[in-house]
Amino acid sequence: MSEGREQDQPEEREGAVRPSTAAARRERRASSRPAARKDGSSAESKKSVAKSDSSDEDAKKGRPTKTREGQEKRPSLIGRFFRYIREVIGELRKVIWPTRKQLVTYTGVVLVFVVFMVALVWALDLGFGAAVFELFG
Helix, strand or coil: CCCHHHHHHHHHHHHCCCCCHHHHHHHHHHHHHCCCCCCCHHHHHHHHHHHHHHHHHHHHHCCCCCCCCCCCCCCCCHHHHHHHHHHHHHHHHHHHCCCCHHHHHHHHHHHHHHHHHHHHHHHHHHHHHHHHHHCCC
């Protein structure tokens, strides 16, 4: 099944245009990912395991919750820090970064908005200051 998919991809790439929206890029990225997991198991086998586990849990209803005596201890502070860094890097890989053109456009919009707001606050301050000076002056 993957062989046919590999043969279709070069044709799609030649005639394909770069997706213009974030949703289109996410969908394109998701469609290019393989269906199988890294450990070789599929989602269906995970579901069947989950169903069998739930039937075991139903049989255990009414019993007290297990204690944590047999479980492993929490990882050390350093281990948790490195796990956090790995997860951050993983999330940053998922980010759809803006193109240079988008970045310049967004930066320009923000700067124009900030200049407008500064001018508005300055004008209101000047007006209220003059009004207070005339009223109490």
